[in-house]
Each structure stands twice: as structure tokens, then as C-alpha cells.
Amino acid sequence: MTTAQQSAPSAPAGLRERKKRRTRDALLRAALVLFVSQGYEQTTVDEITEAVDVSQRTFFRYFANKEEAAFAVQDLVEQHFVAALRARPAAEGPLLAMRNAVLCSWATVGEAIAEMVPVDLYMRTYQLIESTPALLAVHLRRSTELEEKIARLIAEREGLDVEADPRPRVAVAAFSGVMRVTGRLWGQGEDTSVEAIRRLTERYLDQIAPALAADWR
CATH class of the missing domain: 1.10.357.10 (Tetracycline Repressor, domain 2)
Known part of the structure; x- marks a missing residue:
């Protein structure tokens, strides 16, 4: 296999962890802002993920539910x-x-x-x-x-x-x-x-x- 055919190297572990941390923190900030501005029970997971432009699957990768985020x-x-x-x-x-x-x-x-x-x-x-x-x-x-x-x-x-x-x-x-x-x-x-x-x-x-x-x- 030539160099051109090889897949791009994966990101270093440290970089991946920083990206995960940034995503989790962004979801957490979005959740808390929504909770305090419109109420905990009135806030949906969809609204949280839309604020960060990620999927519901991504939210549940970091938090089991809204309570855990709160x-x-x-x-x-x-x-x-x-x-x-x-x-x-x-x-x-x-x-x-x-x-x-x-x-x-x-x-x-x-x-x-x-x-x-x-x-x-x-x-x-x-x-x-x-x-x-x-x-x-x-x-x-x-x-x-x-x-x-x-x-x-x-x-x-x-x-x-x-x-x-x-x-x-x-x-x-x-x-x-x-x-x-x-x-x-x-x-x-x-x-x-x-x-x-x-x-x-x-x-x-x-x-x-x-x-x-x-x-x-």
C-alpha cells in the first residue's frame, strides 16, 4: 500500500480527549443556560443538542439524562x-x-x-x-x-x-x-x-x- 492509499492518521489521544472535553462542556453550558432561563422541566434534550449543533446520541454519550447534567x-x-x-x-x-x-x-x-x-x-x-x-x-x-x-x-x-x-x-x-x-x-x-x-x-x-x-x- 502506498502512502497515498493509506488512511489519514488518527488524532493523538490528547487531542481527542480535549475535543471530548470541549463537547461535554459546551453541552453542559447549553443545558444550564436553558435550565435557568426557561426552567428545568420545560427544557428538552433536543433543545440542548440544537444549541450546540450535535445529535441526541452525542448528548447521551456524556450524560445519562438531564438530571445528570443539572x-x-x-x-x-x-x-x-x-x-x-x-x-x-x-x-x-x-x-x-x-x-x-x-x-x-x-x-x-x-x-x-x-x-x-x-x-x-x-x-x-x-x-x-x-x-x-x-x-x-x-x-x-x-x-x-x-x-x-x-x-x-x-x-x-x-x-x-x-x-x-x-x-x-x-x-x-x-x-x-x-x-x-x-x-x-x-x-x-x-x-x-x-x-x-x-x-x-x-x-x-x-x-x-x-x-x-x-x-x-
């Missing part, structure tokens, strides 16, 4: 937090480790989000999740699953059996409750920046110990 950036945020928690010094107690991990992750996660979608678009999507019953139900289910994962990580850090000692799950429940409260309050406010939710989170996390005190007076 929570794609939230997945990244949660992974960022878990990684930050794993990296906290062993000397930090459970609540302090979780507090520092979430504040550190909020301080750095913006860059990671921006590589996928504009940060403002993610923040508006978070507000959409909190205000859309179908998405909020999924969010609460996912939060329960994340709480269990964190509780097991805390138990591992403390050298405890999570099935025999209730403290890891109790500590994580208190922490997660504060995170849900701050997320809801932030979503109802006028300042929807990352810094705003970070400040609110820090303020409320610092009240866990006083709130659990025996006497509030």
Missing part, C-alpha cells in the same frame, strides 16, 4: 470538598476539619468550576435546584448519600467503627444541616457570589458549638 458541576464541588477534607491535618477534630475543608474548598473551587462553566451560571443553577421540587428531591437524596460518605471518612480519620459509634454520623448531620441552611439563605439573598456563600457558611459553622451548648442563656 448536577454535573455540583458533583465537582462535592468532590472538591471531600478531597479537601481528606487533606486536613489528622490533629483537627471532626467539626474543625469539616469547617476548614469547606471554607478552603469554597476559596479554591471557583477556578475548577470556571474550567467547565461560568461560576455565575453554576450559582444560578444552584438556586434553580433549591427552587425546583423535582431537583430539590434529587438534591436531598444525593446529600444523604454524601453525608454517609463523609461520616465514613470522619470515622476513618478518628479510627472509629462507624457502625458501632454514632458520633461520626451525628457530627456530619450537624455539619450538613448547617450547609443546607446556609445554601437556602444564600439562594434567597441578593448577593449570589461565591464569596457571599463562603462568608455565610463560615458565620453559621462557627455557631455549631454554641448552638449545641446545654444552656443558651
Whole structure:
């Protein structure tokens, strides 16, 4: 076979991966823009693919369904937090480790989000999740699953059996409750920046110990 008869060489693996990443990010941006502008339930997969000029088959190559697209950036945020928690010094107690991990992750996660979608678009999507019953139900289910994962990580850090000692799950429940409260309050406010939710989170996390005190007076 001559050189002319040979087929063109395939693109290098790195280039293929970059193209896949660009396509996935474009689909994700299009989906989130449509979700926040016209509503999650009102948006169809056809509209998302038309916005990017690709086929439905391409969409389902990257996302199992609309729900997976809606929570794609939230997945990244949660992974960022878990990684930050794993990296906290062993000397930090459970609540302090979780507090520092979430504040550190909020301080750095913006860059990671921006590589996928504009940060403002993610923040508006978070507000959409909190205000859309179908998405909020999924969010609460996912939060329960994340709480269990964190509780097991805390138990591992403390050298405890999570099935025999209730403290890891109790500590994580208190922490997660504060995170849900701050997320809801932030979503109802006028300042929807990352810094705003970070400040609110820090303020409320610092009240866990006083709130659990025996006497509030």
C-alpha cells in the first residue's frame, strides 16, 4: 500500500480527549443556560443538542439524562470538598476539619468550576435546584448519600467503627444541616457570589458549638 492509499492518521489521544472535553462542556453550558432561563422541566434534550449543533446520541454519550447534567458541576464541588477534607491535618477534630475543608474548598473551587462553566451560571443553577421540587428531591437524596460518605471518612480519620459509634454520623448531620441552611439563605439573598456563600457558611459553622451548648442563656 502506498502512502497515498493509506488512511489519514488518527488524532493523538490528547487531542481527542480535549475535543471530548470541549463537547461535554459546551453541552453542559447549553443545558444550564436553558435550565435557568426557561426552567428545568420545560427544557428538552433536543433543545440542548440544537444549541450546540450535535445529535441526541452525542448528548447521551456524556450524560445519562438531564438530571445528570443539572448536577454535573455540583458533583465537582462535592468532590472538591471531600478531597479537601481528606487533606486536613489528622490533629483537627471532626467539626474543625469539616469547617476548614469547606471554607478552603469554597476559596479554591471557583477556578475548577470556571474550567467547565461560568461560576455565575453554576450559582444560578444552584438556586434553580433549591427552587425546583423535582431537583430539590434529587438534591436531598444525593446529600444523604454524601453525608454517609463523609461520616465514613470522619470515622476513618478518628479510627472509629462507624457502625458501632454514632458520633461520626451525628457530627456530619450537624455539619450538613448547617450547609443546607446556609445554601437556602444564600439562594434567597441578593448577593449570589461565591464569596457571599463562603462568608455565610463560615458565620453559621462557627455557631455549631454554641448552638449545641446545654444552656443558651
